[in-house]
Amino acid sequence: MARQQRVEPEVEQLWSDFHSCVNVTSEQLRSWLLTQGSGEEAFTADPDLGLPEPGRHILAVLRKRKVDLTDEDIKTMRETVAEIRDLLDTRPAAGVTDEEWRRALLDLGHDPLIER
Numbered sequence: 469m470a471r472q473q474r475v476e477p478e479v480e481q482l483w484s485d486f487h488s489c490v491n492v493t494s495e496q497l498r499s500w501l502l503t504q505g506s507g508e509e510a511f512t513a514d515p516d517l518g519l520p521e522p523g524r525h526i527l528a529v530l531r532k533r534k535v536d537l538t539d540e541d542i543k544t545m546r547e548t549v550a551e552i553r554d555l556l557d558t559r560p561a562a563g564v565t566d567e568e569w570r571r572a573l574l575d576l577g578h579d580p581l582i583e584r
Contacts, residue, residue, distance in 0.1 A: 473535040479542060483534050486545040489552040490577035494530040497523060497577045504575065522548065526577050552578045 475483070492500070501523040525544040532541065555573050560566040564580045573580055 475534050475537075479534065479537065482542065482545050482549070483537075485549045486529070489549050490526060490530065491582050492574075492577050492579050494527055496579075497527050497530065500574050501527065504571075520575070523575055523577070530577070548576055552576050556580075 490497075501520055504520055504523075522544065525540075526548055529537070529541045529544055529548075537545075552573065555569065555576075555578075560569050562569075564570055570580055
């Protein structure tokens with residue numbers, strides 16, 4: 469019988485916060501990032517290497533299980549949650565019609581048009 473790996477309570481909370489802030493699927497994020505990163509040098513032999521940062525790291529975390537998180541993943545999750553919350557707290561007067569603000573959120577995996 470395989471032993472169940474335990475996750476620190478702080479990481480459990482961060483995992484929950486990350487997945488509530490990042491409200492698009494990994495495929496939606498990947499499609500968005502490919503659109504943003506498209507260009508002559510964007511497509512490499514590994515389709516995820518041409519993706520812009522920090523989106524590529526966020527995408528990698530979305531594809532993992534909690535028990536497989538690395539220190540780098542945890543750092544990415546903390547930074548992503550903080551950036552999304554900061555952007556949401558500084559919502560421009562134009563709201564979701566402000567393309568620059570919306571794109572900044574989409575780059576982090578949060579679509580302000582999706583209601584949760």
